[in-house]
Structures are given as structure tokens and as C-alpha cells.
Amino acid sequence: MQTFDKILTPLTVGSTVLANRMVMGAMHTRLETLDRPDERLAAFYAARAAGEIGLILSGGFSPNPEGVMEEGGPMFNSADQLDEHRAVTQAVHQAGGKIILQILHAGRYAKVPTCVAPSPGKARINTYPPHALSTEEVWRTIADFVNTAALAVEAGYDGVEIMGSEGYLINEFTAALTNQRSDDFGGSFEGRIRFPLEVVRAVRERLGRKPMLIYRISSIDLVEGGMTGAEIASFARQVEAAGADMINTGVGWHESAVPTIGATVPRAAWRDAIRNVKQSVGIPVMASNRINTPEVAEELIASGVADLVSMARPLLADPDFAKKARLGITDEINTCIACNQACLDRIFTERTATCLVNPRAGREIEFPIGLALKRKRIAVVGGGPAGMAFAINATERGHEVTLFETDQQLGGQLNLAKSVPGKAEFHEMLRYFRVRLEKLGVTLRLGKPATADELIGGAFDEIVLATGVRPRxxxxxxxxxxxxxxxxxxxxxxxxxxxxxxxxxxxxxxxxxxxxxxxDAEESLDAQAFFRAWGVDASNSNSGGLAPAADHPAxxxxxxxxxxxxxxxxxxxxxxxxxxxxxxxxxxxxxxxxxxxxxxxxxxxxxxxxxxxxxxxxxxxxxxxxGQNSNRDLYDQLKARGTAPRLIGGADVASELDALRAIDQATRLAVAV
CATH class of the missing domain: 3.50.50.60 (FAD/NAD(P)-binding domain)
Structure with missing residues (x-):
């Protein structure tokens, strides 16, 4: 069994001791738009703290109205908001964790008519053209960052992270692409980096030495007119000198034509860009993007790429990631498959985030914890995602479950998905399901169709059909x-x-x-093949880290x-x-x-x-x-004999291969039974 000495070693950041090197990265959830938002956010973050993650980075909060991600987006600029934030920080601290507030000014990405930027020029991913900040407005924005940082510490956060990556306002100042200013905040490289350095200095001065101050740097911009690796290294050293305790690394801009976090991106593909930052500074450096297993995290730290690892979506998939790594039960980690279906896709379409493999994510208050009041004997027919998810969750609730599957192997049409190039992570999903079913002691009946006679002979209190679909x-x-x-x-x-x-x-x-x-799957498994295909300069010596893409093979x-x-x-x-x-x-x-x-x-x-x-x-x-049609042959037989089975997954609604809906529906039914 592999040990994880590196990621489990404590680390001192500034004056704060972190229990381990694993960090929950910042992510947008839009939970603040639902009912009982404070309670939801508190439960969401507390679950990750209880799962022993070393540090939590909150979703981004704008320091002023023009910097919000969208109308009504998260903003923290008033003492009137202290109590709602204290609900979160107290829940995290009670669970034994530490939490940082990320301050994010969206700049020209803000989907509001009042959006601003260093210079004119609309982002291609936004419909609103930005107002170019005057010099006076730049200084006012710096003061807004300081105000939010002070409020965060007053609300109980252990510090703040200044978001300077992914093409948001600060990143727009540092790149020649979006900064054509002629005042002290533009022009030369030193002028372009002045804004973030002034923010870091001012925040450090206001907070003093105790609260953590993290700066998220763009380790590779992946846009024309972005910084070179040498410029990023120089900038990182100046961020350290300005007072940052730690540097977190981001990758690419949201408008980049190069994928940065999808499953087509190899695991830890951006290690060289991160190493460039690490070798430039003396403070701890955090790696991010496509790190979804303890093994990858351990190797990154052991090889000197970084001191910590940031994992956002993997902590959606499994809030107990860090605890399971400590206990040596990594085969039970519900691994992020980088599908983006329930997290980023939902955020980009103005919905709240959750997780395909873990529907509880962001919905913690909707799922009761503990055993069911009455133990039942339940038959589940169909070993695809819906059937397996139901069997696992129902067994965890104390029910006795028998899972029937016609094939000799579990997985259903997930076994098709894993064969598609770029979807190798589905192997992890199947591994998790198989391991949990085995460790929970679910009775498996494989290789033989379930019949109506054996289901209604009195052996079961409930029958759940997850018989899937047939191609139309x-x-x-x-x-x-x-x-x-x-x-x-x-x-x-x-x-x-x-x-x-x-x-x-x-x-x-x-x-x-x-x-x-x-x-073939080479591109998603081999970083160099990925870089060649997408035009990435692995040395990061070119502007933005871009290079001509290789000719596509016939x-x-x-x-x-x-x-x-x-x-x-x-x-x-x-x-x-x-x-x-x-x-x-x-x-x-x-x-x-x-x-x-x-x-x-x-x-x-x-x-x-x-x-x-x-x-x-x-x-x-x-x-x-x-398309597909629901497979309801067994359902019709049971109904004809006076039995009322429950339908889940494709057997209920046949629409593409929708594992997201299937697993969510199965999990909710398992809790309700």
C-alpha cells in the first residue's frame, strides 16, 4: 500500500500551521442563490473540513459591484454581511478546518453592464463592453480589495486569497493583451504588474502578519499577449516581496482556446509551469488543475513541483478525500472524472453546482445522515450507474440489498463510455462503485436476468428497476x-x-x-502529445505560453x-x-x-x-x-402481476446516456426509502 508522507505532512504558512498539504480550491457554486443559503454554504464547507482537508478556499467574492461575476453574484463589501460569513467560518472551525476567503474581481468577464477593465476591449465570452478604469478608479479598486480583506478577517476567515489568474481583472492588468494603459499601471512590464503588487502590499499592511495572504498567479496565460514564463517568475518574486505568504497557481484564461481542466487534459499536465513559479520564490507554492488522486498529489510534492496541491472538483466528488488518504483507503475515494457536467456546465448555464458522482455536493442539508428507521430487503435490477448508486446508498442507510445484473460485469453503459478517448477517468468511477459494493457486502447476482417470479416471491420488501435503455x-x-x-x-x-x-x-x-x-487516447494521457495538439509551448518562453499547433495526423x-x-x-x-x-x-x-x-x-x-x-x-x-428507449419489459411484467416497482435512471427517462440524472435520482430514492 502506498504511503502519502508528503501530502500528509503539516506545513507552516506565515504564522498558520496547516495539518496537511491538501487544499480545497476555490470554485463557484451559486449556492447563495438557493433557499437557506447560509446554512447550505456552512454545511458544504464543514463537510470538507470534517473530511480533513488542510485548507479551504472559498468561492470568489467581489470587492465591489462592478466586479461581480453576474447580476446578484457574490460580493463582500459591507459589515452588514458579517453574520452570514460567520455562519460559514464557525462551521468550518468547529469541524476542525481552516478557511480562506477568495477576493475575485471579474473585470471584463463580469456579466454586468457596469463591468470594468484596464483598457477598452470586450471579452469574447461577454456581451458587455467594459469601462476602462481611470487612475483614480484603480486606486479606489485597490482600497476595495483592502476593505473586503479586512471584513473577511473580521468575519473569522483565516486569511484571504487575491485572485490574479484565469483572465479576471488582475490578470487583465498583467497581460499586454488587455493592458494598453499609458499611466503608472500600464506600458512596461513593471507598470502592468503594479496593480496586483499594490493590492498585495495594501492588504498585507491592513491585515498585519497573522492572517494568511495567498496570491493566485497565472502560471501560464495561454492567450496571445500573455506573460512569458520569465515574466511570471519575476512577478512571483515581487509578489513574495510585497507580502504574500503563499502563491497558488492558476492555468489559462477562460477565453483561451486551449483546454485547461477537462478530462481531455492529462493529469498534472501543467507541472512545468508550476515548477517555474516554485523555483522562483521561497514561500510555499500550490499546484492546481487536473490533480484528482492522492498518488498524483504526492508525486507533485515529492518531485519538487509544489509544496501543496489544490483540488476543487475532487472535493465535490468526495469531501473525505484527505481522510481516506490518511487512512490508506484510497480505493474508496470517489474520484472526480473531470466530466464538468454537474459543476462547470451548470455554473456556465446559470444553475447551481453539484457533482455527477456525488449528488450530495452542495445539497448536504437535503440528505439525512444515519440509518433508516426501518430496515428493508430491497432488490435492485440493473448494474449501471443508477442501480449501483442506489445499492450503495441504500446499504449505507442500513437496508439489505441484492443487485441483479444480466451481464457478467457491472457498469452498464459506463463500460462503453470508458472506451472513448478522453474518458479514461470513467475507469475510476467504476472502480469506486465496485469497491464500495464489495466493502458494504451488497449481494451481487451477475450473469443472469432477474425474473418476475424470483422478485415477487416474498423475498423483498421493495423492488427498484434500473434496467436502463435500448438504442432507438x-x-x-x-x-x-x-x-x-x-x-x-x-x-x-x-x-x-x-x-x-x-x-x-x-x-x-x-x-x-x-x-x-x-x-486514440494518447492526447488525454500524454502531456507532450496534448501540448503538440493544442499549440502549447511547454517551455513557456513564448508570450502566453503558446506555440503553433502540430499538424493533425490523417x-x-x-x-x-x-x-x-x-x-x-x-x-x-x-x-x-x-x-x-x-x-x-x-x-x-x-x-x-x-x-x-x-x-x-x-x-x-x-x-x-x-x-x-x-x-x-x-x-x-x-x-x-x-437516441434510446427505456427498457421496461420487466416493469410491465411486474405491473401485470400487481406489483409496483420503482423506476430509476434510463428505465425511467431515456435521454442520451445521462449518468448525472441517473445517479442523482438513485441517491435521492435510496435516502427516501
Missing amino acids: VPDFAGVDHPKAVSYIDVLSGKVEVGQRVAIIGAGGIGFDVAEFLLG PRRSVHMFQRKAEPLGKRLGKSTGWILKAKLRKANIAMTAGATYDAINDEGLHYTVDGKAHVLPVDHVVLCA
Whole structure:
């Protein structure tokens, strides 16, 4: 069993001793928009503190109205808000943790008409053009940072983090791309970094030496006109001299064309950019981005890349991450799979964050803890994500669960997802489910379909059906032709398709099939391959750390995607990851046709019509990704015999391969039974 001496070693930061080197990174949750927001936030952070994380960084709070992320976004600038923050800090401290308030001014990313920036120029990810700050307004903004920092300490926070990364206001000052000022806060490199240095100096002076002062630096900008690695190193040294106790490292801007945190990014890919900062300063440096296991965290510290590791989404997935590392039960860590579906995608579409693999995240007050009042014998049919999630949660509540699965292995269509390039993290999800089922002692019946007779013979008090979905077969001539194959046959490896392929259906499954047919997983597993593909200068010697992207290798197959809807293909993919997948397919010259009517499949290929004009596409195979239907055969049998089973997952609602909804629904039902 691997030991984790590095991440479990205490560290002194300023005058504060942290119990270990694992940090919960700052993240937007939008929990403040729900009912009982103070209670929700307190429970959310306290759960992570109880899970023994060494330090918590709060979500970002703006120091003034023009810096909020969106209308009504988090802001902390008044003593009237002290009590709501004290509810959080007291809960964290009572749970044995420490918490820092992040001060984040969104700059030209603020989705408000009053947004500001160092210079004119609208961000491509915002509809509002910013007002360029006058010199007087810059000094006023510095005073606003100081005010929020002082309020944070008064509210009980153990210090503050100044957010200077990811393309927000401070980062906009440091980059020539967004700073064309001619006063003392622009022009030369020294002028561009003056604003953050003045913020750090002023905050340090106001707070004194005891509270922690962390600065989050952009270790690599990944935008044209960004800083070079040498400039970042020089800037880091000056941040240290200005009074920071620690430097946290961020990666890229939100408008960067390079992915920074999706599953397509290899684990710890940004280590060299972080090491550049670490080698430049004497204070502790924190690594971040795509660190989701104790093994990766331990290696980063052991190899001298950083002194601590920041993990945001992994602490959504498992609040007990640090405790499980200490106890040596890392196989029980519910690992973040970097899907972004329930966290970033929801934030970017103005919803509250949670986690696909852990629906309790951000919803702690909605899930009772402890055993159920009455122990029941429960049959669960279907070993996909819904069935496994229900079985685990119901057993934890004290119920006796038997899980039936027709296949010899658990996982359902998760076993298809893990075969798609860039989705290797699904192996971790399956590992967690398998380990928990085994350690909880859930009875498994694999390799044999459950029958109505054995379910209603009196052995069970409840029957839960998670029987999943079947691929929908579209209704047109030739769908039974040998050229027509299901996405299940392709992703499972049952069918090896030819060199010329048409894909019918351009939802998430269609795009997964396209990527599966085109490439391999090297890019998401090999940092150097990733850098070459996306045009990253690994040495960070160029402005913004960018380099020309390598020529895309010739695709293994000729692939043409079709959909019925007359809208751009991929429009409904995840907000934070869909653009990555679409960009990869564009580089591979995938043909895409919208508004198609399918006429026939025959020896000639796929016959289809667009705008009234008929076409024939010669292909070796046509992969059907035209949706799913719920598998309710067993449900109908049980209902006919007077039994009322409960439906969850795809058996309840067939819509793509929605593990997010399936696991949430299963978890909630397990708590309610």
C-alpha cells in the first residue's frame, strides 16, 4: 500500500500551521442563490473540513459591484454581511478546518453592464463592453480589495486569497493583451504588474502578519499577449516581496482556446509551469488543475513541483478525500472524472453546482445522515450507474440489498463510455462503485436476468428497476441492412467498422462515437502529445505560453455525421467541454450535415435528403446513434402481476446516456426509502 508522507505532512504558512498539504480550491457554486443559503454554504464547507482537508478556499467574492461575476453574484463589501460569513467560518472551525476567503474581481468577464477593465476591449465570452478604469478608479479598486480583506478577517476567515489568474481583472492588468494603459499601471512590464503588487502590499499592511495572504498567479496565460514564463517568475518574486505568504497557481484564461481542466487534459499536465513559479520564490507554492488522486498529489510534492496541491472538483466528488488518504483507503475515494457536467456546465448555464458522482455536493442539508428507521430487503435490477448508486446508498442507510445484473460485469453503459478517448477517468468511477459494493457486502447476482417470479416471491420488501435503455432504431428503409450497426456494437468492440462511416445522430453519443472512430487516447494521457495538439509551448518562453499547433495526423477513417435538426451539430453538448470535442473533430475534417432526412441504407450506402435534394453517401457502415428507449419489459411484467416497482435512471427517462440524472435520482430514492 502506498504511503502519502508528503501530502500528509503539516506545513507552516506565515504564522498558520496547516495539518496537511491538501487544499480545497476555490470554485463557484451559486449556492447563495438557493433557499437557506447560509446554512447550505456552512454545511458544504464543514463537510470538507470534517473530511480533513488542510485548507479551504472559498468561492470568489467581489470587492465591489462592478466586479461581480453576474447580476446578484457574490460580493463582500459591507459589515452588514458579517453574520452570514460567520455562519460559514464557525462551521468550518468547529469541524476542525481552516478557511480562506477568495477576493475575485471579474473585470471584463463580469456579466454586468457596469463591468470594468484596464483598457477598452470586450471579452469574447461577454456581451458587455467594459469601462476602462481611470487612475483614480484603480486606486479606489485597490482600497476595495483592502476593505473586503479586512471584513473577511473580521468575519473569522483565516486569511484571504487575491485572485490574479484565469483572465479576471488582475490578470487583465498583467497581460499586454488587455493592458494598453499609458499611466503608472500600464506600458512596461513593471507598470502592468503594479496593480496586483499594490493590492498585495495594501492588504498585507491592513491585515498585519497573522492572517494568511495567498496570491493566485497565472502560471501560464495561454492567450496571445500573455506573460512569458520569465515574466511570471519575476512577478512571483515581487509578489513574495510585497507580502504574500503563499502563491497558488492558476492555468489559462477562460477565453483561451486551449483546454485547461477537462478530462481531455492529462493529469498534472501543467507541472512545468508550476515548477517555474516554485523555483522562483521561497514561500510555499500550490499546484492546481487536473490533480484528482492522492498518488498524483504526492508525486507533485515529492518531485519538487509544489509544496501543496489544490483540488476543487475532487472535493465535490468526495469531501473525505484527505481522510481516506490518511487512512490508506484510497480505493474508496470517489474520484472526480473531470466530466464538468454537474459543476462547470451548470455554473456556465446559470444553475447551481453539484457533482455527477456525488449528488450530495452542495445539497448536504437535503440528505439525512444515519440509518433508516426501518430496515428493508430491497432488490435492485440493473448494474449501471443508477442501480449501483442506489445499492450503495441504500446499504449505507442500513437496508439489505441484492443487485441483479444480466451481464457478467457491472457498469452498464459506463463500460462503453470508458472506451472513448478522453474518458479514461470513467475507469475510476467504476472502480469506486465496485469497491464500495464489495466493502458494504451488497449481494451481487451477475450473469443472469432477474425474473418476475424470483422478485415477487416474498423475498423483498421493495423492488427498484434500473434496467436502463435500448438504442432507438429509426424508422426508415434499410435499418436492418448489414451496413447499419448500433453505437453499442461499435463502442463495445463487437463490430469493427470500415474506413468510410456515417453517423446518424449528433448528440453526445454521436460525438463520442466520432471521436472513438477517429483517434486514440494518447492526447488525454500524454502531456507532450496534448501540448503538440493544442499549440502549447511547454517551455513557456513564448508570450502566453503558446506555440503553433502540430499538424493533425490523417484520420484513420472518413467520418460524416448527420442529424435531423436544422441547427449546428453539437449545439447541446456540455458548455465547458463541448467546444473541445467540436474543435478536435474540426481538426480531423469531420463532415457534418444538419437538417437531414434519412431515406434508406443499402449496398450503395446512406441515402438522405437535405433541402429537398437527394444524396447518396458511399459508406462501409452507418452507425445508429438516434437516441434510446427505456427498457421496461420487466416493469410491465411486474405491473401485470400487481406489483409496483420503482423506476430509476434510463428505465425511467431515456435521454442520451445521462449518468448525472441517473445517479442523482438513485441517491435521492435510496435516502427516501
